[in-house]
Amino acid sequence: MIGAAQQGAIGAGASHLVSGHDPEHDSLERALADFTGRERALVFSTGYMANLGVITSLVDRGDLILQDRLNHASLIDAALLARSRDFKRYPHNDVESAAVALKRFRGEHPKAGAVIATDGVFSMDGDIAPVAALAELARAESAWLVVDDAHGLGVVGAEGRGVCEQQQLDQKAVPVLIGTFGKAFGTFGAFVAGESALIDWLIQSARTYIYTTAMPPPIAAATRRALQLVEQERWRREKLHELIRIFREGAERRGIAVMPSVTAIQPILCGSAAMALQASAYLRDHGFHVVAIRPPTVPEGSARLRITLNAHHQVDEIQRLLIALEGALAPMLTTDVST
Ligand SMILES: Cc1ncc(COP(=O)(O)O)c(C=O)c1O
Numbered sequence: 469m470i471g472a473a474q475q476g477a478i479g480a481g482a483s484h485l486v487s488g489h490d491p492e493h494d495s496l497e498r499a500l501a502d503f504t505g506r507e508r509a510l511v512f513s514t515g516y517m518a519n520l521g522v523i524t525s526l527v528d529r530g531d532l533i534l535q536d537r538l539n540h541a542s543l544i545d546a547a548l549l550a551r552s553r554d555f556k557r558y559p560h561n562d563v564e565s566a567a568v569a570l571k572r573f574r575g576e577h578p579k580a581g582a583v584i585a586t587d588g589v590f591s592m593d594g595d596i597a598p599v600a601a602l603a604e605l606a607r608a609e610s611a612w613l614v615v616d617d618a619h620g621l622g623v624v625g626a627e628g629r630g631v632c633e634q635q636q637l638d639q640k641a642v643p644v645l646i647g648t649f650g651k652a653f654g655t656f657g658a659f660v661a662g663e664s665a666l667i668d669w670l671i672q673s674a675r676t677y678i679y680t681t682a683m684p685p686p687i688a689a690a691t692r693r694a695l696q697l698v699e700q701e702r703w704r705r706e707k708l709h710e711l712i713r714i715f716r717e718g719a720e721r722r723g724i725a726v727m728p729s730v731t732a733i734q735p736i737l738c739g740s741a742a743m744a745l746q747a748s749a750y751l752r753d754h755g756f757h758v759v760a761i762r763p764p765t766v767p768e769g770s771a772r773l774r775i776t777l778n779a780h781h782q783v784d785e786i787q788r789l790l791i792a793l794e795g796a797l798a799p800m801l802t803t804d805v806s807t
Contacts, residue, residue, distance in 0.1 A: 594729030622652025
């Protein structure tokens with residue numbers, strides 16, 4: 469990254485299609501295509517912009533957009549911005565409901581386009597989408613499947629290739645794969661990977677790709693280095709999963725109800741926003757930065773502590789966190805968190 473910065477200015481200087489596209493972007497895109505097993509990849513300046521660009525490019529006026537109710541705000545906003553007036557949200561991870569909505573739409577509009585979009589790992593819940601079942605539905609009903617695997621890439625799957633690796637889904641099954649660099653990669657920006665024709669179409673039509681300054685080339689260089697670490701330093705992932713196991717087993721022993729998640733995101737439901745804030749403040753006073761997530765980010769009545777583990781954490785820190793959590797959550801034991 470320092471080398472890339474020394475060779476030129478930090479900024480790209482212009483949008484990709486004007487003069488901002490740099491060899492560093494090309495190298496990163498090639499490395500990402502290899503890593504994800506897709507034909508090509510396209511770098512976006514942020515994940516928010518990747519999602520806006522992809523969804524608005526894939527749908528037209530008469531098309532259907534079908535999304536998981538708990539999808540990231542950027543996918544939801546993308547659907548609100550898209551030209552389609554038919555935007556439906558199905559209950560969380562409920563493939564049956566998605567199928568009913570899509571089949572009804574197909575019956576009424578046999579020739580119209582349809583897009584199913586889901587997070588791979590849900591950002592506030594930490595659970596994993598049933599992508600294989602959604603892929604089957606998309607195939608049967610000739611719909612696009614868009615998977616935003618911001619929280620899966622680098623973490624899920626033995627090689628860190630995310631939910632597509634975990635559920636053995638290739639480019640045919642998941643034709644539009646989105647990843648972000650602000651999580652496991654530790655940098656900034658995002659990408660979309662898929663068939664060459666899809667990438668060509670996005671370059672021509674995704675307004676959040678066309679009309680914005682390209683990602684700074686040194687960030688692209690740093691991200692390519694981060695990708696090498698994801699590929700080569702498997703121990704980071706193994707350690708993270710060991711920490712997740714220790715945390716969950718310790719929580720269970722102490723009667724701390726952690727939501728079902730095998731990923732780095734380990735949320736604890738508190739119910740009211742006041743309760744979540746109180747628990748977060750208690751943890752801060754005991755040396756732990758655990759954010760209280762409140763409505764409207766999560767549904768009313770489901771405020772939570774969002775514990776996020778990473779490979780730099782140590783086992784003794786997890787043990788101390790569990791002890792602190794007992795104190796933080798003690799007031800809840802006398803309160804019904806479902807209200
Ligand atoms: C699932 C998901 N998609 C997209 C984004 C947006 O990515 P970015 O921060 O790069 O805009 C985030 C979070 O930031 C996210 O959690």
